[in-house]
Amino acid sequence: EAGVAQSPRYKIIEKRQSVAFWCNPISGHATLYWYQQILGQGPKLLIQFQNNGVVDDSQLPKDRFSAERLKGVDSTLKIQPAKLEDSAVYLCASTPDSYEQFFGPGTRLTVL
Amino acid sequence: GEDVEQSLFLSVREGDSSVINCTYTDSSSTYLYWYKQEPGAGLQLLTYIFSNMDMKQDQRLTVLLNKKDKHLSLRIADTQTGDSAIYFCAVRSNDYKLSFGAGTTVTVRA
Numbered sequence: 001e002a003g004v005a006q007s008p009r010y011k012i013i014e015k016r017q018s019v020a021f022w023c024n025p026i027s028g029h030a031t032l033y034w035y036q037q038i039l040g041q042g043p044k045l046l047i048q049f050q051n052n053g054v055v056d057d058s059q060l061p062k063d064r065f066s067a068e069r070l071k072g073v074d075s076t077l078k079i080q081p082a083k084l085e086d087s088a089v090y091l092c093a094s095t096p097d098s099y100e101q102f103f104g105p106g107t108r109l110t111v112l
Numbered sequence: 113g114e115d116v117e118q119s120l121f122l123s124v125r126e127g128d129s130s131v132i133n134c135t136y137t138d139s140s141s142t143y144l145y146w147y148k149q150e151p152g153a154g155l156q157l158l159t160y161i162f163s164n165m166d167m168k169q170d171q172r173l174t175v176l177l178n179k180k181d182k183h184l185s186l187r188i189a190d191t192q193t194g195d196s197a198i199y200f201c202a203v204r205s206n207d208y209k210l211s212f213g214a215g216t217t218v219t220v221r222a
Contacts, residue, residue, distance in 0.1 A: 004154070042116070042200050042212030043155070056209070091154055098208045099143065103154035 002026065004104035006092050012110045018080040021107045025073070025094030031055075033101065034067055034077050035091040043091055049075060082111045114138045114211035118201050123219045130188040132216045134201030137182065143204040144177060146186045149215070150197045158186070158199075188218075196220045 005024040013019050025032050030051050035043035046065065048055040051072035060067065064083070069075040079086055089108050093101040115137040124130045136144075142163050147155040161168045161175045161184070168175045174187040184203075188195055198215040205211065 040214065042202075042214050043210075044212070045209060048209075056207075093155075100157055100160070101210065103147075103156070105152070105154045 004092055004094055004102055006090075006104040006107055008107055009105065010108050010110075012112065013082055015084055015111050016081040018078065019082055019109060020076050020078045021090050021092075021109075023075045023077070023092030023104060025075070025092070026096075026102055029094035029096050029102070030072070031095045031098060032069055032075050033093040033095075034075070035093065037089040037091055037106070039088070046077070046090075079109075082109075084111050087111045114141070114203050114205055114209075116201055116203055116211050116213040118199075118213035118216045120214065121217050121219070123221060124191050126191060126193060126220050126222050128191055130186075130191045130195065130218055130220075132186045132188075132199050132201075132218065134184040134186075134213055135182055136184065136201075136203045136211075138203065138205055138211075139179075139182065140206050141203045142206060144175075144184050145202040145204070145210070146173075146175065146184075147200040147202060147212075148197045149200065155200065191218075191220050193220050193222070 032049045034046045037043045047057045049069040067077045089106040091106045092104045095101045145160040146158045172189045176185045200215045201213040202210045
C-alpha cells in the first residue's frame, strides 16, 4: 500500500512570497490533516478535512493560509504572503477511521 | 487545548532499557499514542493504548498508563542504535483531535 505522498520535500522562499504544498493521501482515506511542525516542537493541527469538507480550521491563520481538498482526494496548502515564522515542516496525514493517522514525509519550508 | 509534556532528551546505552515519560492534562482523553520520527521522515505510529487500559506490550515496547496521575510512559527493551530518534507522545480528545508533546530525542550510545 502506497503511503501519504507530499511535494515538494524542501522549499526555500523569501518573506512575502507565496508557496504551495501538495498532499496525496492513502487511497480510500476520507480524513486528511495538515500539521505545522516548528523545529523543536510537536506537530500542531492546522486544518482537518472529511472528504472535501472542512471539519476544523480553528488553528489555521486564515489571513495568510488557505487549504483545499478538491474531489475529496488530493489537497493543497498555500501560504500567501509568507512570514519568517512560517519556517517549519508541514506534515500531511490521512486516516480511514480516526484511530491511526498515517503521516507523509513532510515539506520543509525555509523563509528567508 | 490539551497540554502534553515530555522530557526533551534521553541518552541510553545500547542493550539497556529506555523509558520515555509523558504527562497530559485532559482526563477525557480516549486514545494515547507514541510516534517515532527519524531525521527527514514523517511520524511513524509505534503503539497506542486505550484509556481504559493500564498496560500494553508489543514485542520490545511496553506502554504504561496511570490515568489518575495522567502519566504515560514508553519502555523500549534492549535499545538498539536504530531506536535513535525523536519520540512523540500524542493524546486524542473526544473531538478526535490529536495533541502532541514536543518530543523526546533518544540517543543510543555504544
